[in-house]
Amino acid sequence: MKGTLILVSLLVSWVCGPAATAVLDPDVPSEDGHGTENSNEIQNYSNQSAPEVCQLSTCELLLRALGTMQGRMRAMETRLEASDTKAVAMETKAVAMETKAVAMETRLEASETKAVAMESEIEQLKRANADKVAFSASVGGDEYQTGPYNVRTHLKYKNVLTNLGNAYNPSTGVFVAPVRGMYYFYFCYHAGQQNRGALSLHKNDQIIATTSHRTAESGMTENGSSGAALQLEVDDHVYVILHGNSWVWDGSYHETMLTGFLVTRL
Ligand SMILES: *[C@@H]1O[C@H](CO)[C@@H](O)[C@H](O)[C@H]1NC(C)=O
Numbered sequence: 001m002k003g004t005l006i007l008v009s010l011l012v013s014w015v016c017g018p019a020a021t022a023v024l025d026p027d028v029p030s031e032d033g034h035g036t037e038n039s040n041e042i043q044n045y046s047n048q049s050a051p052e053v054c055q056l057s058t059c060e061l062l063l064r065a066l067g068t069m070q071g072r073m074r075a076m077e078t079r080l081e082a083s084d085t086k087a088v089a090m091e092t093k094a095v096a097m098e099t100k101a102v103a104m105e106t107r108l109e110a111s112e113t114k115a116v117a118m119e120s121e122i123e124q125l126k127r128a129n130a131d132k133v134a135f136s137a138s139v140g141g142d143e144y145q146t147g148p149y150n151v152r153t154h155l156k157y158k159n160v161l162t163n164l165g166n167a168y169n170p171s172t173g174v175f176v177a178p179v180r181g182m183y184y185f186y187f188c189y190h191a192g193q194q195n196r197g198a199l200s201l202h203k204n205d206q207i208i209a210t211t212s213h214r215t216a217e218s219g220m221t222e223n224g225s226s227g228a229a230l231q232l233e234v235d236d237h238v239y240v241i242l243h244g245n246s247w248v249w250d251g252s253y254h255e256t257m258l259t260g261f262l263v264t265r266l
């Protein structure tokens, strides 16, 4: 800022002569010209081919301009000081925030550790729960009889009695092994003799067991059942197929049922 002041002084000096400069700037020693480097500079500038003396009106104008500029500079200084104060305050705040951020990071890390611990706990619980698999369901539904159909059909045991572990899906009739292990399945049916009755227990695409009867004229009913212990891998499918042109009957005593449970994990 002092540099600007000097420049202005020089300008005035150049136009008005050294005396005017001395009046304008109290820092510059007066008339005799020797002493500081500043006054020398002014003298040398004023030495150049400019007029030695300026019009009074011009000087007044310049003085006024200078006064305004000094005022502005003071204002700017004040603002600068205020900015400095603000900057210091902001720095303090930034430091505080950094401290907070570090604290939060620490807490986050602690939370993360906890989350990992909880996840492993949940995994353990899941594993423990996966050991509990058992279901029983009867065909149920609105009609007593299911079939006969022309084609082989997934028999859906819609009336769920138990379904521990939810590995059996009543809307598809398929049991999906949740863990590797030895399971036991049992299925039985009841049906009239007017149609054939034939059911097969399947593991994936493979027929495991079948129970059936032939058509007869007697008007009597038939009952059949079968079952098997099966070693299953995770995601193996077990279900019952109702053969083509055969039927089953299910009533309130649950005559046609499928049951399965995990004997032991392997
Ligand atoms: C100004 O001029 C004088 C001679 O007139 C000289 O002695 C002095 O060193 C000069 N000052 C500067 C800053 O050039």
Ligand SMILES: *[C@@H]1O[C@H](CO)[C@@H](O)[C@H](O)[C@H]1NC(C)=O
Binding pocket: 044, 047, 048
């Ligand atoms: C300034 O003027 C003086 C004489 O008045 C002269 O000796 C000096 O060389 C001049 N300086 C410049 C920089 O022109």
Ligand SMILES: *[C@@H]1O[C@H](CO)[C@@H](O)[C@H](O)[C@H]1NC(C)=O
Binding pocket: 190, 220, 221, 222, 223, 255
């Ligand atoms: C089949 O079981 C039913 C009872 O659910 C019984 O009434 C019927 O006599 C049985 N059929 C035969 C052939 O034993």
